[in-house]
Amino acid sequence: MVEFIAEVSSNHNNDLNRCFDFIETAAKIGCSGVKFQLFKIDELFAKEALECFEELRNRKKWELNEKYIPEIAKCCADNNIKFICTPFYLDAVDILGPYVNAFKIASYEILWQDLLSKCAKTKKPMIISTGMATLDEVKFAVETVFDNQCTDLTVLHCTSNYPTLPQDCNLSAIQTMRESLPKNIKFGWSDHSVNFGVIHRAIHKYDVSMVEFHMDLDGKGKEYQMGHCYLPNQVESLIKSVKDAFLADGDGKKEPQDSEFKERLWRADPIDGLRPLRGIRDSLCKRQ
Template identity: 35%
Template sequence: MRNHKIKIGNHCIGDGQPCFIIAEIGSNHNRSLKTAKRLIDEAAKAGVDAVKFQIYSAEKLYSKNVPKHSHYKNNLWEMIKEIETPRIWIPELKKYCDKKRIIFFATPFDQKAVDELEPYVDLYKISSFELVDLPLIKYIAKKKKPMIISTGLATMEEINEAYLECLNVRNHNIVFLQCVSAYPASPESINLSAMQTIKHAFNVIVGLSDHTLGFHVPVAAVAMGAKIIEKHFTLDKGMKGPDHPFAIEPKELKEMVSQIRDIEMAMGNGHKSGPRTHELENFCIGRRSIHAKMKIPKGSKIDENMLIIKRPGFGIKPKYLQSVISKKAKRQIDPDAWITWKMIEK
């Protein structure tokens, strides 16, 4: 498998690179530019790499005749209309993110949204529900910018169809995110192992778009190979709106980033090469070596009854026990002393 990497701004994404962490603001600004900027502020403080918004219009997203959803009181069309991100914000959001040194991008839900985002973004996101909108995927792929595609609800065949649309216009900068389109999603539904299934099937970078409560699942995903984590983010779970209840708040976001970075360091390089620098004291004190069980007079022949193996490890290694037995002591060896090669005849 080729060691594929994707460049986004100053970030390199792929195997051997840090996880790219996205705070999904989505519509949690509640149509307040001030709130949107506060969310960007908190995301930057938490140490994420990017913030993501959603750009849609109710007229192009839902029919007014859409059936009522069991989780929402209002008609879906009306709800979406209330939480649209004003498109006039796009230049200002980009400028503000640049000021905070954080990447701005968004999920466009129609071609007009793509056109409005194009001057301001270095990558695009495709939501799980739009994975089957192949004309939209093709339109975005033609921009030749990296695309992050969520795979909630999808079969491998549908993922392949979306992938081929990108390849057909020579856009190979594709990342697929394992995702479960439930809000919130239960941990048992997440199927983190699907990341590796997708990675090996399509030879792509993979990650997780997470809708579980808390942040333990995305941290685990990083240990399983996720190179991108996307997590919904809010200032307060109690705010009005469909995405606030399952989002994480600023303190949680900061802790998630910290734990992901800890996990990345903990994963190491896979090599076992003996004690690390910070283990050296324990290596000497905690390892075992051959000791005198009793007083061993100078010139006496050493037998097994005179010896005991215990800590510390400053003496002869236990694997050489048979080489020590029958040797003569070159000097008196006191009880409980560790035995070194200098104490016995060759």
């Protein structure tokens, strides 16, 4: 079955209780994991960039307090949901290591060899997003983590645009990567489209095993207005629709379903072409 990963991103508003609400909600609506980000803007952006752009400096409010990590991990364990986190500075790997079920590498950090290597050496499962990347760049990241003892890797196709139009999703690149990368890699889709059709296509055409998506609780998160976040009721409907789609496959035998048997009686008789079958017409009338 597909794993659904709820990306909290900066919608936690640096509120621990809100983090707990995200975790409990994600578990309740059927997600397999919940993902946070651990960054400090001073170690995320160059000094020159921070001096030039106020909007980057304002992201200070988006930081997650490092002290929350143990409690977030406990809440995830209590709710039987995986705790996944993206480290954006090297020391974050050490902070997260004792607590996370998996490390996630963001698209923007896919070329940072030191970060890739440090996460891989923990021997924790890894997830790598590939937005903006060329195939050669993806190969570099994969080789780096495999060379550093990673044995459980999921590569997520992604388009780094918020939100992403369906025509920019380029889902067929999933198959390109599958044919070009080692066979022991799992593949997924990191969604910014907020489009059920796109996600169904990724799952049912390209056989992804993981779907990551941004979620907000109530439309009050710091990223919600950007237009790439789902609300919980949407996620719940999405997960149900995916499960229903798999149920619809059936067993492949071309035989009447149990629910069809009463209708079989009303098929046209092969002799006179009238409904229902002649053999049951009298008995049907007696039932009235």
